[in-house]
Amino acid sequence: MTRVLLTGFEPFAGEVVNPSWEAVSLAAKEAPEGLEVATARLSCLFGTSLEELREAVGRTDPEVVICVGQAGGQPDIAVERVAINVNDARIPDNAGRQPIDEPVVPGGPAAYFATLPVKACVAALQEAGLPASVSQSAGTYVCNHVFYGLMHLIATERPTVRGGFVHVPFAPEQVVAGGRPALPVSLVAEGLRGILTVVATRTQDIVAVGGATH
Ligand code: PCA
Numbered sequence: 001m002t003r004v005l006l007t008g009f010e011p012f013a014g015e016v017v018n019p020s021w022e023a024v025s026l027a028a029k030e031a032p033e034g035l036e037v038a039t040a041r042l043s044c045l046f047g048t049s050l051e052e053l054r055e056a057v058g059r060t061d062p063e064v065v066i067c068v069g070q071a072g073g074q075p076d077i078a079v080e081r082v083a084i085n086v087n088d089a090r091i092p093d094n095a096g097r098q099p100i101d102e103p104v105v106p107g108g109p110a111a112y113f114a115t116l117p118v119k120a121c122v123a124a125l126q127e128a129g130l131p132a133s134v135s136q137s138a139g140t141y142v143c144n145h146v147f148y149g150l151m152h153l154i155a156t157e158r159p160t161v162r163g164g165f166v167h168v169p170f171a172p173e174q175v176v177a178g179g180r181p182a183l184p185v186s187l188v189a190e191g192l193r194g195i196l197t198v199v200a201t202r203t204q205d206i207v208a209v210g211g212a213t214h
Contacts, residue, residue, distance in 0.1 A: 002200045004037045005062035006192065007053060009069050009142070012044035012094055019171040019185050020068040026189035032197045038062065044094045044142050046087055050149040057153065057161075064162045064199050065150055066116070068192065069143035071167035072174070075181035076131035077191045079121045080138045080165040083147035084111045088140035104148040112151035114164035117205035121195045130191045131183070134210035138165055162203070166195065 006028055008021030021041050031037040040056035042049045057065060071078060085108050087099040118134055125132035138144040147165035154161045168191075169183040 001034060001036045002064060003060065003062045004035050004196060005040065005056055005060050005065045006037055007040045007042050007056065007065070007067045007146075009042050009044050010094070012142070013072075013091055015070075015174060017171060017174065018070050019168055019174070019188060020070050022171065022185045023168060023188035023192055024068050026185060027192035027196070030193070032193050032200070035196055035200055037196070042067070042146060046089070046093050046097050046099055046142060046145055049142055049146050053146060053150060054153060057158070062161060065154075066164055066166060066192070066195065066199070067143075067146050067150055068166045068168060069146070070170065071139075071143075072170050073180060074167055074169050076133050076169065077125055077183070077188060078133055078135035078167040079116070079118045079195070080114055080135045080147060080167060081118050082111050082113055082136065083138060083144055083151050083165065084140070085109065085148055086140045087145055090141065093142055104145050105152050108148075108152055112148060112155065114151070115154070115162045116164035116195075116199055117202050118164065119208045119210045120202055120206045121198045122210055123206060123208055124194050124198045125191050128190070128194055130187060130194065132191065135167060136212050138167065143167065162199065166192065
């Protein structure tokens with residue numbers, strides 16, 4: 001049994017759902033065989049989200065942690081490659097805090113790479129008929145904050161844990177006015193299960209095209 005912690009977020013920016021939490025809950029309900037999946041719902045708050053993550057890691061003692069967040073406007077399941085040491089909020093968090101150009105961890109390294117086989121995950125999703133890509137940046141809002149905080153926690157306190165972050169599109173009910181891409185939560189959950197299966201079965205990544213020109 002591989003112990004996995006999956007996290008999603010509460011809604012933010014006036015939305016009433018966050019597909020990350022909906023998909024995480026669904027994926028955990030029907031976890032792939034051989035995996036024991038625990039979940040935690042994180043607040044969309046700078047600081048508090050990391051305390052909640054630390055608590056969940058301590059409580060569940062996972063071997064793998066995958067945090068998941070909503071990326072409104074993103075057309076596919078984006079497996080993140082890198083977390084950066086910057087909080088630069090374009091909009092306030094759910095408590096009205098809007099840090100500008102502050103470090104996530106003062107004195108921490110500029111960035112951490114995900115320790116998941118990012119390209120193998122993307123390839124597996126695409127082979128299963130799900131839209132997916134490698135993302136070179138998780139932004140500078142609460143998701144990147146959590147991703148960086150996770151990788152820092154792993155680097156400093158839990159070196160055997162593997163970790164990463166996945167951004168997911170809006171759910172269809174969030175885009176009824178049209179003009180913005182969405183993906184049903186059931187497909188996002190299928191994608192998360194696919195990622196879990198890859199992560200449980202391989203540590204080495206594959207060599208495949210997945211870069212970006214900008
Ligand atoms: N998405 C936000 C924070 C919470 C979420 O689900 C982000 O991309 O930073």
